[in-house]
Amino acid sequence: MSRWGYLVKRIALSIPVLFSAITFLFLMLRLGPLDPVSARLGEQASGADVTRLREQMGLNDPLWKQYLDFMRDLLTFSGESWVVQANRPITDIVAQVAPTTIWLGFWAILLPLFIGIPLGFYAGLNPNSKSDYVASVSSILWLSMPNFWLAVMALAFLRKTKGGGVLGFDWYALGPDISGITGTPGLDFLTLTNVFGVPLPTAMDWMAFLTDFKLILPASLILGSASMATEMRIGRTAVLETVNSNYVETAKAKGLKSRAIVWKHIFRNALIPLVPVITNEAFILIGGSVIIEYIFNINGLGSLYFRALVAADIPLAGALLFMFTLLIISLNLLQDFLYTIIDPRVGYDR
C-alpha cells in the first residue's frame, strides 16, 4: 500500500472512532447511573421543577432523538453549562480558560524537549560514562515519582525559600517579583491591534511575559517531567542503535567527518522513535493538567473539567471530554503523517 493510501485509511478509520467516542459519552453521561435532574437541582428537588426541567432538557424525548441532539451539540460545540457558570455557552467558557492551559502546555512540551532530547543524545553518544549513568538513573527515578507528589513537594519547597531559604535564593524575589507562587498567569503581555480586521501582536511587554513565565515554570516543568524522562531514555536507546548500525559504519568507512556523521546520519534517524513520544505528550498534558492545575491553583481547562465533573455539569464535562478526544485523534493522525514524511518505509510493509 502506498503511503498516501495508508494515510487515507488512517483518516477513514478515525471517523468511526469519533462516533464511537460520542456514543460512549452518551451512554455514560445520559444512560449511566448519573441522574441529570438531581445533579442540577439537588437530591431533594421534586414536583413541578423536575417535570419542567425534564421537559426542557429533552429527557422525555425518544432515545434516538436525545442521541442525535447530544451528537449535534458536541459536533457544533453548542450547548450551555448547567452549574459551573450556569447558562453560559460552553464555547465562551472554554475560550476564556483555554489560553492558560495552552500557555502551560506550550512550556510543558518545549522545556522537556530542549532538556530531555539533548541529554538523551549526549548519554547515547557517551554510553557507560559517568554522566550517562547519572542521566539514566535520574530519568528512571523521575519517571517513578508521581507528578502530583512532585508538585506538592516543589510548592512546599518554593514557599520555604521566602526571605532566603537554606539554599540561599528567594523564589519570590528571583527575577520578576511575584506576590504568590501559584495562580493563573495574566497572559496580557501582547498588545493586539486589528490590522485589516485580523488581530496581530504589535507590541510586547517583556516584564509581563517574564512574570507569566515564572508563574508557569514550576508547573510546566513538573507536568513535562515524565515525558522528559521518557524522551531521554528513548533518545539514548535510539542513538545507541543508530551508532551501531550499518550505514554509520559505511559512513565511517567512507571517511566522513565524525561531526557530519553525528548530525546527518545519527541525529536524523534517532529522531524517528521520538515522534510518538512527543505526540503522546498530549495524553500526559491533558490528563496531567487536571491535577497540576488543581494543585497550582491555575484556572485552565483541566481545573475547569475537574470542577465540571465534581459539580456534575454534564454538558460542560461532556463537551470538554469530546474536545480532548478530538485533539488526541487529530494528534494521532498528525503523528502518522509525520511518520510518512520522516520514515519512507511506513506504509509499505503494513
Add this chain to the structure above:
Amino acid sequence: MTNTLSNETTAESASADAEVRTLRDRIERNPRPALLWLAGAAVLFVLEFGRVLGGLLALGKAGRFVLEGIASIPGWIGGNVGDALGTVIGAVVSDVVSLSILFIAAIVLQSYLPWRIDDFVDVDRSPKSKAWLERLVLTAILAVIAVLMAFTPIGGLVKAEVSLWGSVLDSLSSLPTLTSRETIPNMGHRTPEGGWEGTFLGLSPKYAWAIRFALVWVYMITCLVWVWKGFNVYREHYREADWTPRDDTIRRFRNHTWGIFGLIIVIGFVTLGVFAPAISPVPAEHNIYEPYNHEFSYLNDEGEVDQILHGTANLDSRSNGQNTVGLWEYDDYDRFAPLGTTPDGQDMLTHLAFGARTSLVISLSSVALGGLIAVGLSLMTAYYKGALDIVTIVVSDTIISIPVLVLVLMILVVFQNHPLREPMDGGLLLSLVLALAYWPAMWRAIRGPSLQVSEEEWVDAAKSYGQTPNNIMRKHMAPYIASYIIIYASLLIGGVIISVAALSFLGLGIQSPTPEWGRLISDGRPFIPTSSWHVSTISGILIALVVLAFNALGDAVRDAVDPEADIGNEGAGAGGGG
C-alpha cells in the same frame, strides 16, 4: 510458576512417550527429598495457619461477591428492558441473558470436562458440531442446576451448608499465629511502678513491636527461601532434563542486578500488604475503621491506669503542624508510632500497611482483569480477523483516545452514587474502571505477536486436524503470547498504582476510611513545611519506590524471558500522567 509449567510439559510428554515416567512415579521412586521439603513447608504453613485460612476465606468471599454480581446481571438488564418495553419482554430478555451467561460458562467448563460427547452417544458429525452439541448439553445441565438452586429447597440447603462451613473456618482462622498480635502483643500501658503491662515479656511497646516486625520479615524470607529450595529439589531429583530454556531465563534474571533490586522492593511491598495486620502497631479495626467502638488502657497524668477510646485519643495525637507525633515516637497515650501519626491522629504505619493492601488488590485485580480481556480479544481477533478485528480496533482506539485520568475521573463521577461504589470504599469500582481504561493498551501490545502466532504452521495443522477454535486458541496460541502479556502487565502495574494514588489525591478514588497512600499525601499536604512533614513525604517516597521497583522488575522480566523481546514500553511505566 516455573515449577507447574515444567510439570505440565513433562506430564504431556509422558503421555506421548511411555518411556518417560510421570512426576508422581519419579517421586514414588525417590520420596525422601520431596518429603523433607514438604515437612518444612508444613511447618511453615502450620505456624501461620490462621492467617492463611483467613486469606482463603477472604478470597472465597470475594468470589461469592463476584458470582452474586454476575447472577444479578440478567435480572438487572431484564428489569431495565422491562421498564421500557413491558414485563413479559423483560422476563424473556433476562432469561436469554442468563442462558448466554451459562453458555459462556459452558464454553469455559468444556475444556476441563473429563468426558467427551462421544462417550455417551454415537454421533456421526464433524468435530465442530460435536463441540457445539457438547456446549449446548452443558448449558442445559447448568440451567437445570441453576433452576434447582433458585426455585427448590435444595438451594436453601446448600446455602445453609456453605454458611455452616464458613463459620467453622471463620473460627479456625482466628487462631493465633506466629506473627499475630496475640502472640506478641505490643499494645500495653505503663504501670504506676514504672514497668509495662500487657506487652510481650513486659518490654516497652517499641521493642515488642520491633520483635514482631522482625519476625514477619524472617518468616517471609524463610518462605521464599523454601520455595526456591523446592524448585531446586525438583530440579535436582525429579526433573528428567538436565537443562531447560527456563533455567536460562532464571539465570538471566539472577544476573540482572537492577531487576533483583526491583524484586526485593516488590517483595517488601507485598509483605507489607499481606502482613498488614501484623506489621501495624495498632489494629486497623480499632484505630481507623471504628475508633469510637474500641478502647485501650493507659497511665494518665494522675498516675492511674485509665481507659480511653481510640477515637478520643486520636484527637490528641494528630500530626497537624502544631502537634506532631513524629517518627519513632510515642504519643501522649503511650501508643508507639514507628512512622508517626497522620493528620487524623491515626497510626501512620497502620495506614501505610493497609494502604499497601489496597493498592495491591486494586492494581493486581485491574491489571489481571484488563490482561484477561486483552488476551481473550487478541486471541479471537488474531484467529478470526476481519470484522471482529475492525470493531475491536475502533473500540480500543476510542478508549485510547481519551487520556486515562480524564476517562477514569468521568466514570468515577458518573458512578458516584451507584452500589458498585461501596465495596472497599470505591476500590472495586476503581479496579473495574482501570481495567476498562487499560485493556486497549495491553491488547495493542500483544496484537502483533498473536497475529504472528495465528499465521504459524502448527495452527494450520491443528485446524486441519479438526480441533475446535477454542482449543486452538487455548493450547496452541495462548502459551506463545503469555510472556508478552506478563511483561506488559508488570510494566503497567506501576502506572496503575500512580493512577489510584492520583485519583485518591483528588478525592475521587478510594474514600475514607479505607487507607490509601494518595489520600495520605493529600491529607498531609498543608503540613509539609511544618514539623509534621513526614505524612506526605514518606507516602510519596514509598509510592515512588514501589513504582520504580515494578518498572525495574518489568524490565528484568523482559530481558530474562526473551533477551530480544521488542515490545514498546514507552508509556507503560510512564506513570499514567498522575
